Structure formats: C-alpha cells, structure tokens
Amino acid sequence: MTCHSSESIENERRSEPVSRVVESDQSRIAAAMRDLKKTGWYWGSLTANEAKEILQDASEGTFLVRDSSQRDYLFTISAMTSAGPTNLRIEYKDGKFKLDSVMLVKPKLKQFDSVVHLVEHYVLLSRTTWKGSVGDPLTPPNGTVQLLLTRPVYAVTxxxxxxxxxxxxxxxxxxxxxxxxxxxxxxxxxxxxxx
Incomplete structure (x- = not known):
C-alpha cells in the first residue's frame, strides 16, 4: 500500500487539467500541421527575406504561409499588397488560430480551429471584396493598405x-x-x- 501526502495529491490534481490542455494544444497544432502540409502553399522554415523575394514580382493578393521567425507565434502569412510584400503573424491561443492585430481590433477578429480554415476564410473574403471593387483595389479610408489573399504561391506543384x-x-x-x-x-x- 502506498501512502501519499495530501500535498502531493493536491499537486497531482492541479497538474491534471494543465496536462490535458497541453495535450489538446499539441494535438490541435499537429492536426494544423498535417492540413498545412497538404496545401502545397505552406513553405515551412522560410525567412521573411526569402518570402519577400518570392513575392516581389507577384500580383497583389498572392500569398504563402511559413513558420514564424518570432518565438511567440507559430506561423506567418506573407502576402503581396499594393505597398509590397508584408507579413501577418498567426496567433494561437486557447485552442484557436487568428491573425495578430492591434489591441483594438483583436477581439473582433474571427478565430479558427486550423490555419487552413483561417486562410480559406480570408481568401473567400478577399475574393468577394476584390470582385466588388471597381478599378483599383479598395483601400480603407485611413490610408492603410488593404490585405487581400487571392492566390497561393505553391512550394511544390x-x-x-x-x-x-x-x-x-x-x-x-x-x-x-x-x-x-x-x-x-x-x-x-x-x-x-x-x-
């Protein structure tokens, strides 16, 4: 018969939910990686400069997904905008993926179970925005550049x-x-x- 102190039993109880959360996060991230690898437009450990070079002569809306070079983020979308190539970090928090943004906009951003769902959402949104625009792409009134995701750049055919x-x-x-x-x-x- 084994005897446990009440302190060790309490420590086990506290760590149990944390280990489930970690396991859940690991399985969600692993599933996201599996989906991403199937896309053909996930480039892995590409640097920001390498992504910029790939997108340099691409049309606006061309994009790829790569590993983030910042430790606090897993993935980054690199996309060509009217102002040139840009990078958007993808945040993972509480089991969901969403675009990183300024604090005022962050609560309004939609969250997704996978990175591919996130990208798909913004591609469909961009295609409807792009079709609805006349002439030049729509630019927000404050002069910032609108991000469009319309066409992926494939790492492999x-x-x-x-x-x-x-x-x-x-x-x-x-x-x-x-x-x-x-x-x-x-x-x-x-x-x-x-x-």
Whole structure:
C-alpha cells in the first residue's frame, strides 16, 4: 500500500487539467500541421527575406504561409499588397488560430480551429471584396493598405488529384453522396478546403 501526502495529491490534481490542455494544444497544432502540409502553399522554415523575394514580382493578393521567425507565434502569412510584400503573424491561443492585430481590433477578429480554415476564410473574403471593387483595389479610408489573399504561391506543384479535390470540394459539400468509390470519397474528405 502506498501512502501519499495530501500535498502531493493536491499537486497531482492541479497538474491534471494543465496536462490535458497541453495535450489538446499539441494535438490541435499537429492536426494544423498535417492540413498545412497538404496545401502545397505552406513553405515551412522560410525567412521573411526569402518570402519577400518570392513575392516581389507577384500580383497583389498572392500569398504563402511559413513558420514564424518570432518565438511567440507559430506561423506567418506573407502576402503581396499594393505597398509590397508584408507579413501577418498567426496567433494561437486557447485552442484557436487568428491573425495578430492591434489591441483594438483583436477581439473582433474571427478565430479558427486550423490555419487552413483561417486562410480559406480570408481568401473567400478577399475574393468577394476584390470582385466588388471597381478599378483599383479598395483601400480603407485611413490610408492603410488593404490585405487581400487571392492566390497561393505553391512550394511544390500540386498534383492533379489535389487540384481536382479542391475543385470538387468547391462544387459540393456532400462528397459522401457522390457516386464514387469509398476510397475516392475518403481522399476528397481528407482535405475539405477550397484553397
């Protein structure tokens, strides 16, 4: 029979929820990494200067996702704006991903379960904003540059299968109802994003 002091039992109880949170965070981040690696536009440990060089001659709205060079952040979106290449950090907090921003805007920013969901949201938002603009891209009234995410830069050329999967997922949310073999339905369901 083992005897534990009340202090050691209390310490175990306190550390239990923390370990679950850490485990949950690790599994969410691991899932986010798996999804990101499937995209083709995740570049890994690319530096800000290397990203700038890649985007230098790209059109506005072209973007890529890379590892953040700042320790407090996991990922960064590097994108071409009307003022040139820029970087947006992606914050991970309380199991959710969101764009880093100034304190006044931060509470209003939408949060996502994965980085790919976050990027997909802003790509769809940018495409509707871009289509709604006449002539030059819309610029906020205070003179700041509007960020558009419209076209990813691929680190590797995506396979035809992956591009078809994206097209099918754009066309329907009912993949399981399609008259396809189960193996193909599983492949389509493995990456349900539109980007």
């Amino acid at each position: 995506p396979s035809l299968q992956h591009l078809c999967r994206i097209s099918i997922n754009k066309a329907t949310k009912r993949v399981q109802e399609l008259p396809l073999p189960n193996r193909l339905k599983d492949y389509l369901s493995d990456y349900m994003y539109h980007v």
